[in-house]
Each structure stands twice: as C-alpha cells, then as structure tokens.
Amino acid sequence: MTDGPAGTGGARRRGRPSRTDSADGPGARERILTAARAEFAARGYEKASIRGIAKVADVDPALVHHYYGTKEQVFEAAVEMSLAPALEASEGVLEGGLDGAGERLTRFVLGVWENPVTREPLLAIVRSALNNDIAAAVFRKLVTRQLLRRIAAEPAVPDADLRAGLAAAQLVGTVMLRYVIKLEPLASAAPERIVARVAPVVQQHLTGP
Template structure:
C-alpha cells in the first residue's frame, strides 16, 4: 500500500534527504549567489531553495535560520585564508608581513571561487547588522586574532584592524564599487602600493 501520509512541516522529503550531500552543496552555492547579488536583507530562504532546486524545508533542515545559512555560505571564503594565515602570513620575517598579508587578501579576491562569497559578505554586512556580526565573528576568529598574536606590541589588535580596514577599503573600491582606475589596475601594482601601508600599520612606530 502506498504511503500517502503528509510530511510533517519542516522536514525534507525522502528523495531530497537521499540526495545529500549534493543537495547541501547546491544550497550553499545558491546561497552564495543570492547573497552576493541581493545582499542579506533581500535574500530569503525560499529564494535560496528555489535557486538550488530544493524544498525550503531542506534548507532549514541542513542549516537552520537565514543567519546560519549565510555563515555557512560565506565561510568558504575564510577557510583557505585560515589555512594560509599560519603558513603565508605568520611564518616569516615581521618586516615582510604587510606584503604577505596583502597578497593573501588580494589573492582571495582575484580567485573567482572565493570572490563570490566575499562579495556576499561585503554587500550584506554594509547594510545589515546580522550579516555584519557574522562577518566580524569570522574575521576575528580566523584572521585578526592570529595576526595580532604575532605582533609583540601593546596595541596589536588596533594595528591589525587598521591594516584590515586598509585592505577592505581598497577591495570595496576595486571589486564592489568598481571605481576606475583601481578596478582595472594590475593586482601587482595595487599590492606594491598598499603593502607598505599595511606594513606600517602592523609594525611601524
């Protein structure tokens, strides 16, 4: 006999559950796309589900709230950064840390795989406090604290945040607002000009 009992609200169908982890990956990809194009406020769980081709109940099943979907979707941008902070930024002479940090950040922006979630983060965090809180949490936990811990100065956290502000500001102009000639300048030219400023923030007098 065919089971015709209705599904309980909030639970995915057997077909969708069996499609994991492919469905989960589609949801994350759809979320990055939606948040990147629309920002946090204009993105909905239903819209993410529609783009991913799944039931919205499956989005809630895997991730919970929209905030949790957002954090999971954009964390992919910080995973490679987190892995490289120790190897690329921290393991080396302090008088070159500004260039290493600058190359790391602009390398993430230049990579199409990590650029989409970064766009989602920036566009969402500018206009929404919930998204901004997620951004601060990810940045603080995976990047800033580690770099600040390497600096043997009393105002290490302030220095690191000022360096990050320098990099985020240039990234905003280049990749989000796309102001010329910054938007089309050669990345090496930008790194050459910005890295000394970042270095001064981190280790200067």
C-alpha cells in the same frame, strides 16, 4: 515562515524535519550552501530568503534552519564557502611571523582578486554586503577573524584585536574600491603599484607603535 533574529551562539536548530523532508540526506547540506550562495549573489541579502534557498536546493525550509539557523547564519556559511579556497591558501602567509607580513598579506589578497577564478564567486557575494549592515558585518568578521587568529599567536603584539581590525579595514577597503565600486584611478592601477602603497600601511597596523 520568517527568518527570525540572529542567534548569538551557533546555528539555531528548529527541530529536525522528517526523513522525507530531509530529501535526500547525503549532499543536502552542500546543495543548501550552493543554493544559498547563488541566491545571495543573484538577489542580494535583503531579497534572498530561507524559503527561496530551500526551493533552489530542493529541500524543506525546515532543513535549512536545522543545518544553518537564521538567514544571517546561512549567509555567513555561504560567504565562508566562497572564501574557503582563499582562506586555505592564506594559511602560510603569516606563518613566517609579522616581519614583512604587510607586504605578503597585501600581495596575497590582491592576487586572489586579480585571478578571475577566485574573484568571480567572491565578487558576486560581496555585492550582497554593500547595501546591508548585517551582511557587511558578517563579511568583516570573517576577514578579521582570520587575521586576528594569526596576530594573536604573536605574544609580543599588544591590542591584537584592534590591529587585526585596522589591517582588515585597509585591505577590505582597497578591495571594495578597486574591484567592486571600481573607483579610478585605483581600479586601473597596476597591482604592484598598489602593493607598494598599501603594504606599508598594513604593516604599520600589524607591528607599528
């Protein structure tokens, strides 16, 4: 069974498997997501497959398609699962408005990646995005969407989508070079030094002319 092309709106349903195939009903969705995150982290986006994810989750491949759709959509759900703690914690970062948001946002993002508990699951799955355009696009979309949702709530901010994209690019690029590629001297610089350099640029993207 092939994974098929990405859908354009919501998970693609491929027919509900029989009750026997849905093996174990309650908890199946969670097992699939956990298996997907592990498979993408271990094999990368290219080599991971719906069939392999189903095998690890001990379900029929049709159930993976039923709940999550294509491989791209499964990957997006797995990334959201990995980002969930950070995204929940970020809810208050932009609540105070955009004044000073560049520093708060930069400090928050670096804090997530400096903490081994939150860094390791992210690091594993982000590596999947490095060598695949589809996986990288999914990761960028999730990060940008979180920023855009907040920035768009500010009525006086023009070009909210462009601003969110540029701010996200600055932060994601910094994270990639420091924690994934480990480019020196960025990789070993003190977090406060990075905040001092990056935060004004992020702020400029958010509120500058």
